Amino acid sequence: MVDSNELKSILQRLQQLEAQNQIRNCLNRYMEICDELNQNTNLEALMDLFDRECIWEGVGKKYAQSFGRLESWQAVYDMFKTYTLKDSHFVMNAHFVNSEQIYIEGDVAVGHWLMLQTSTFKTGASHLNAAKLTIRFKQQNNGIWKIKHFQTENIFSRPVTHWTSDDELPVPQSN
Helix, strand or coil: CCCHHHHHHHHHHHHHHHHHHHHHHHHHHHHHHHHCCCCCCCHHHHHCCEEEEEEEEEEHHHHHHHHCEECCHHHHHHHHHCCCCCCCCEEEEEEEEEEEEEEEECCEEEEEEEEEEEEEECCCCEEEEEEEEEEEEEECCCCCEEEEEEEEEEEEEEEECCCCCCCCCCCCCCC
8 A cells, every 4th residue: 555655756756757748848849840930830839838938048159149138928939930931041940859858846947958950041051050958947827838948059050061862872782
């Protein structure tokens, strides 16, 4: 039989796991929407991932200069709106996140990820970027976790010539 202390501990651990999963899903949904930033993007769906008093910030020399610090939901919305004009900024965009660490303390959490971003722009140029993400989340009154403070810091950034090729894909030959 489980005593009340054991049951309390199990419930706390279950809440932690559920919170981590919800936070992970929030970030993955953010990346999924950002992969398709264009004139058809539902910015309301993207912005629904953010706390009403959110901050979105580029940190470090390169990203602080490129992105700056946006200190309101409206400022973050306005920034994303510039990526969704009729003549979309991105032709192709793909984000990959890994090295996840999520720490939860009550109704606040911080997550750390490494991100790789591959992009081709309307100009035809392509770029490869890697960044450290530090994201603070806040649990809302309805229990949903939302992004409170999104920070991205460049690790490296470089132009590439192209992503796809008609060249044959090398695979082992079967006998």
